[in-house]
Amino acid sequence: MSNTLSLYNIEAEKSVLGAVLIEPDALLTASDIIEPGDFYREGHKLIYSACLDLYQLGEPIDLITLIERLKAKGELERIGGASYISQLSDNIPTSANISTHAKIVRNKSTQRRISNWANLIKSEAEEAEDLTSFFSKMERDIVELSQYQSINDRDPHVSDIVSNLKRRWNEEKQGLRTYIPVNSKLSVAIPRYVPGHVWAVGGYTSVGKSTFIAQQIVDTCEEGARCMVFSLEDSREEKLIKLIANSANMSQKHLMLGHTNGFEDVIAGAVNKINKWKLYIYDDVYTIDEIRLKVKKGKLQSGLDIIFVDYIQNIIGDGTLYEKLSEAVVKLQKMAKELQVVVVFVSQVSNEAMRSHSELIGLKGAGELSAAPDIVLWLKRVKGEDKERFLDCEIRKNRPFGLTGIYPLRFSEHWSRIEKRGIL
Template sequence: MYATAPGAWFASLPRAPRNVGDPLEPTVTTTDLPRQSRPRDDRDDFERTPPQDLEAEQSVLGGMLLSKDAIGEVSEIIKARDFYRPAHETIYAAILDLYAAGEPADPITIAAELTKRGEITKVGGASYLHTLVQTVPTAANAAYYAEIVHERAVLRRLVEAGTRIAQLGYAGAGELDEIVNTAQAEMYAVTEERADRDPGSPIASIVERVVDSVGARSEGEITGVPTGFIDLDSLTKGWQPGQLIVLAARPAMGKSTIALDFARAAAIQHGLGVALFSLEMSEDEIGMRVLSAEARVALHHLRGGTVTDDDWARVGRRLPAIGAARLHVDDSPGLTLADIRTRTRRLAAQDGLDLVIVDYLQLITPAGSRRNSSRQEDVAEMSRGLKLLAKDLRVPVIALSQLNRGPEQRQDKRPMVSDLRESGAIENDADVVVLLHREDAYEKESPRAGEGELIVGKHRNGPTATITVAFQGHYSRFVDMAQT
């Protein structure tokens, strides 16, 4: 990569006179001494010089001072804080500022800019800027050097995150779950920064994908995760990747039941990967409901242990399909948004993931740093976090939510989107809002007993509608009206 040995090449470069605190000359510590000259200490691993490549940093800056094109290329790869030396960070920021203003960025103009800012001495003087240009014969490799600088910066952040995590472990202060969540957040921040470098997609590939999707929709195909309901699939074409779907209802309407219907349709009927986070029901209760719905065995038979021979036969016929399903149930208490994010990412990596269901949004535990916030702020944070999760994983996320008492105070009990409880942010974040209503929940003798309504009150990319389904409470499921 270099014409001479990197150490000798770097040592031969002109240096500005060193002043105390000069960022060009890091203070020498015991870690700069040969290891055999100092006693072994368990802290050695933490005191080692962080990952860096000063020659690459100089080559990047030299290339940028030589070529306007190099500035554009490098700025897509690294940020100012990716530089190890503070002086290099300062020079880089000045180059980008002049570049953004449409002005030339060369040793003379950068020296003038840094002088105006009172920072020229801090970076080693104007002579150091000319030295940077002399270090590279051409600007053609600036992007390559920038990749090296970025790689070292990511490694430094991993070291920093690891150090902070180690300190958390040794301190042992606070609740264990909060410590684990903080540690996960440290690592997630590093990986997210890598993801931020995604340059996006060219319009050609986007349009090609859209054309394929439009063609499939025009032929009546389901382009997303099937819902399990014919009319709902016809309206939505399935749950789409990146969507946040909010399923809301008053208590005892059957939110959890229909959420399980969505999960069963995806995992058991279509072999897709589903993660179900149940913050209300236990996994045994969920298993019992899935068995009841799939085998058509009365739920009270399973709960009471009064299963007949015919019931056992139906269970036996459905067990292979249920056992093969990629349906992952997590009923851990006190789940935070960070927990859900971490576990879904792990599932996506291990087994593939096509749908995430959270039952329900208001039961997600706020992070420790937000425990003094208002309930509205907490719910807004959860809603936004689930929307970002859907975009990050590129899968639909269904979040169950409660409604306020608005429907019960009206003559017409049908819910409206404005009845979403505790936060208008839910409505803003949601791509689809489905409101579940059963008239017989209010009036037992209703002529519409056994019917449910899926009121699609918001559909960001399509029409809204009300879809009638049948409620089979004894089997813990909703089905299409045609199946009754």
């Protein structure tokens, strides 16, 4: 049986409330860490809520105003009367320790949540018929609990931002995060992935988007990146075949058909290399919330650098295509910044943009799909005799590095890799 006394700390709760009464500005510190629901004693929840009310109304927080606020809400007697409030500040000489005491209140609140969740899970486990759904729900609950406990009790002062920049610059000097997208002048225009950024790779059907993305995955994994791929079109086996073909520079068609005679050593070498990568491939995740859940879990467990979504129009959601994709991209952008990962999504190009040769970005279901990404690449095949292997990569948006333009590329002999073309 659990020890209920270990799930709350009344003295810490009193200390927080008393500190707010003797130093109202202490409420700003506390509110970054705890909320009313974190208090165990019901009266303490009501007192803290009343303090927040006064702050939002622009009124001073002291013994008199707090009592009047609780009276107005009909809650004064529920918390023990005016005498109880006056006692809160009597034994608190200073508010200096409010951050420490607020964290104790927060931790106890999290412990109670975990305890309640464990009891609920036990009950649900006894009645569960679909274990797959049961484990999925349990996984979501664990991530939510861990996210709830993750708090940022410091404002983003410029000194903190400078420290983060110095750490990133130091990592780049050591060769970290220098993942080059394609071996061409593209690496000059876009020298590296930047944590927190979103990429969009657009192109018409059969233009080479899958090969382009496969090469990005291979190149980044070979540089040591921790990657997660959400394959919304290919099965995970098909996606892996593309990665093997790209890594071994051999025919993807031969691998698909099982024509491997004479290539056993090359395939074995590629597979052995891929087995060492920090790479996860999902082909059964179709909603943006499920993607966010997997990414958060991966980030918490082993860290992640780059997320690939191929392709985004296959996301399942409510509303029109425009509404569905707008919501998806906004959530991906928020996730990228929150978890400091790079998100690369593949998109179809709208038929209208292809027919009109529009100078707009022209991604299918555009809107946020075009506005949110930091980098937008548009792949186009080159028409003409003896040019069947030629394609152009146009940088239509390059928020972090500025350079745009068209960069000529070509497919390799076996169509499994993309190489520089011409004088590049």
